[in-house]
Amino acid sequence: MGVIERNNVHVRGSADRTMVFAHGFGCDQNMWRFVEPAFEGEFRTVLFDHVGAGASDLKAYDKTKYSTLEGYADDVVEIGGELGLKDAVFVGHSVSSMIGVLAAQKAPGMFGKLVLVGPSARYIDDGDYVGGFSEQQIEELLQFLEANHMGWSAQMAPAIMGNPDRPELGEELTNSFCRTDPDIAKAFARVTFKSDNRGDLAGVEIPTLILQCSEDIIASKEVGEFVHRGIPDSEIIILEATGHCPNLSAPDEVIAAMRTFV
Amino acid sequence: MPGPRIDDFEDMFENSPCGYITLGVNGRIARVNKTLLEWIGRSADEMIGKRFSDFLNMAGRIFYETHIAPLLRMQGFFNEFAIDMMAAGGEPMQMICNALEGRDDAGKPLFTRLALLKATDRRRYEQELLAAREAAKNSLANERETSELREQFIAVLGHDLRNPLASISAGARILGRDAKTEKEHQVVAMLQTTVTRMAELIDNVLDFARGRLGGGITLDRNARKPLEPVLHQVIDELRLSSPGRQIEAEYAIDTPVDCDRTRIGQLVSNLVGNALSHGTASQPVRVRAETEDGLFKLSVANGGEPIPQAAMERLFEPFFRGEVRASRQGLGLGLHIASQIAKAHEGVLTVTSTPEETRFTFVMPLR
Numbered sequence: 001m002g003v004i005e006r007n008n009v010h011v012r013g014s015a016d017r018t019m020v021f022a023h024g025f026g027c028d029q030n031m032w033r034f035v036e037p038a039f040e041g042e043f044r045t046v047l048f049d050h051v052g053a054g055a056s057d058l059k060a061y062d063k064t065k066y067s068t069l070e071g072y073a074d075d076v077v078e079i080g081g082e083l084g085l086k087d088a089v090f091v092g093h094s095v096s097s098m099i100g101v102l103a104a105q106k107a108p109g110m111f112g113k114l115v116l117v118g119p120s121a122r123y124i125d126d127g128d129y130v131g132g133f134s135e136q137q138i139e140e141l142l143q144f145l146e147a148n149h150m151g152w153s154a155q156m157a158p159a160i161m162g163n164p165d166r167p168e169l170g171e172e173l174t175n176s177f178c179r180t181d182p183d184i185a186k187a188f189a190r191v192t193f194k195s196d197n198r199g200d201l202a203g204v205e206i207p208t209l210i211l212q213c214s215e216d217i218i219a220s221k222e223v224g225e226f227v228h229r230g231i232p233d234s235e236i237i238i239l240e241a242t243g244h245c246p247n248l249s250a251p252d253e254v255i256a257a258m259r260t261f262v
Numbered sequence: 263m264p265g266p267r268i269d270d271f272e273d274m275f276e277n278s279p280c281g282y283i284t285l286g287v288n289g290r291i292a293r294v295n296k297t298l299l300e301w302i303g304r305s306a307d308e309m310i311g312k313r314f315s316d317f318l319n320m321a322g323r324i325f326y327e328t329h330i331a332p333l334l335r336m337q338g339f340f341n342e343f344a345i346d347m348m349a350a351g352g353e354p355m356q357m358i359c360n361a362l363e364g365r366d367d368a369g370k371p372l373f374t375r376l377a378l379l380k381a382t383d384r385r386r387y388e389q390e391l392l393a394a395r396e397a398a399k400n401s402l403a404n405e406r407e408t409s410e411l412r413e414q415f416i417a418v419l420g421h422d423l424r425n426p427l428a429s430i431s432a433g434a435r436i437l438g439r440d441a442k443t444e445k446e447h448q449v450v451a452m453l454q455t456t457v458t459r460m461a462e463l464i465d466n467v468l469d470f471a472r473g474r475l476g477g478g479i480t481l482d483r484n485a486r487k488p489l490e491p492v493l494h495q496v497i498d499e500l501r502l503s504s505p506g507r508q509i510e511a512e513y514a515i516d517t518p519v520d521c522d523r524t525r526i527g528q529l530v531s532n533l534v535g536n537a538l539s540h541g542t543a544s545q546p547v548r549v550r551a552e553t554e555d556g557l558f559k560l561s562v563a564n565g566g567e568p569i570p571q572a573a574m575e576r577l578f579e580p581f582f583r584g585e586v587r588a589s590r591q592g593l594g595l596g597l598h599i600a601s602q603i604a605k606a607h608e609g610v611l612t613v614t615s616t617p618e619e620t621r622f623t624f625v626m627p628l629r
Contacts, residue, residue, distance in 0.1 A: 026328030144321035
């Protein structure tokens with residue numbers, strides 16, 4: 001299985017420039033359903049699912065590889081290589097912001113601009129650094145994930161995962177956008193919330209836009225500003241939108257902010 | 263005193279057997295019903311205007327923001343979400359929550375309705391199931407590890423036990439060449455008998471352990487090589503180790519037998535060994551091997567007391583030992599292994615026992 005199937009990659013349009021959308025922890029590429037169409041035509045758009053999420057190939061899930069964000073960044077670079085990306089715009093939501101930060105440094109030239117929606121370089125507090133969470137709270141989250149299977153059932157998985165060419169099969173099922181194998185969900189939560197990418201910010205050499213929600217308990221304003229200070233050529237826009245998913249709750253505001261930048 | 267009317271919808275909302283929360287388009291709480299307020303010991307003033315996730319524990323908040331809120335926007339509803347609401351005293355209250363997004367004609371969200379049910383017992387039950395599954399998983403992993411260690415141990419043990427036995431056997435052979443007196447010859451013969459017997463015991467023990475803990479008896483079938491010489495050799499060895507006893511053998515093998523020759527040799531050795539132990543010394547042990555009607559048949563018969571009915575049923579069970587004189591007392595694995603070898607060849611091992619004779623018969627298809 002190639003990288004296109006592995007990551008359930010969807011390419012739309014055929015403009016000169018490409019915009020890659022990466023989803024965060026929780027759901028899949030559908031997170032971009034209200035934002036991506038606005039850029040079709042002007043850009044060739046690329047949507048994909050991280051391995052373990054959405055309609056990606058679960059058999060490709062390798063515990064060791066995906067125990068760090070590096071593993072996910074390698075996949076982004078692989079997708080970019082397969083599509084021959086140069087000077088593309090990478091739009092990452094939540095944890096995919098840091099995946100983009102890593103990917104941009106792994107493959108110089110592949111991405112020309114970064115858009116980070118609700119980024120955090122580290123979720124757990126550390127001395128003076130305020131990430132917003134304690135180690136204990138993240139452990140509780142991991143436990144909590146076990147209580148919410150999101151309708152996951154091992155029996156249903158083959159129907160969802162075995163038909164990448166017929167995604168409607170999966171979409172008809174409840175909660176399919178956020179459905180994940182509980183073990184993978186837990187592992188992804190662990191790598192997401194336990195990562196520390198503060199040291200990777202300074203290495204970003206391309207223009208970067210940070211979209212920060214006004215009230216986001218996952219990535220607070222302080223956390224967003226920390227990322228802004230860390231990335232040399234970056235600007236930050238504080239959205240009126242609240243919550244952690246402005247791409248769903250306030251797509252128009254997100255689109256407008258992105259237009260000013262790209 | 264008039265109570266609430268059956269069609270009083272206001273009362274149905276406030277005093278419903280489940281909790282209700284309505285969120286405005288900004289995601290903030292617009293209304294909470296009385297039932298929920300009572301459950302969590304809070305007032306409406308405390309809750310209205312706040313975000314729903316403000317009343318969840320941290321894990322629930324993260325989950326709400328990363329799963330529930332996006333799903334509501336994408337599919338318009340969410341069912342069976344397990345959450346812990348924080349009651350006024352700070353204690354968590356387990357609930358199951360369904361949510362529905364109200365939309366206008368253009369699909370824009372107008373509000374979100376949440377219905378909550380207390381689920382303390384259900385959640386405890388689920389947690390116990392999860393814990394039990396986790397425990398089962400761990401104990402299975404432990405068992406696997408132990409079983410692997412055991413298999414390695416058996417392999418090493420087998421090797422280490424056979425080596426010294428080979429030295430004893432070689433030593434006895436050397437001594438035998440120079441033996442002069444009758445007594446010396448007797449001692450050497452006794453040594454050889456013991457070595458043969460010991461080797462059988464080791465083989466049986468290892469096979470049994472492997473069969474039980476590993477993948478059963480494995481066969482190395484070969485139809486091209488003749489079986490008869492192997493049987494000759496096994497019986498000759500048994501004759502040597504039991505000098506006072508008579509073993510008569512008849513062969514009528516005229517079709518190649520697709521079998522594991524070493525295993526069939528072991529089967530014969532076990533059956534004849536058993537006949538020598540239990541049969542009367544005054545009558546010969548009779549072995550017959552033949553191919554007939556697409557079958558390979560091998561029988562071993564001896565005279566003497568018949569096997570008691572009660573013992574017949576348990577003969578092929580491991581560690582079964584009949585009444586036998588102490589010097590021939592084994593582990594009780596010989597017949598069990600023989601029956602396992604028969605099974606591995608898709609054959610059967612049966613027994614008949616009368617005052618005239620006791621006969622074990624192995625039959626396998628020739629394929």
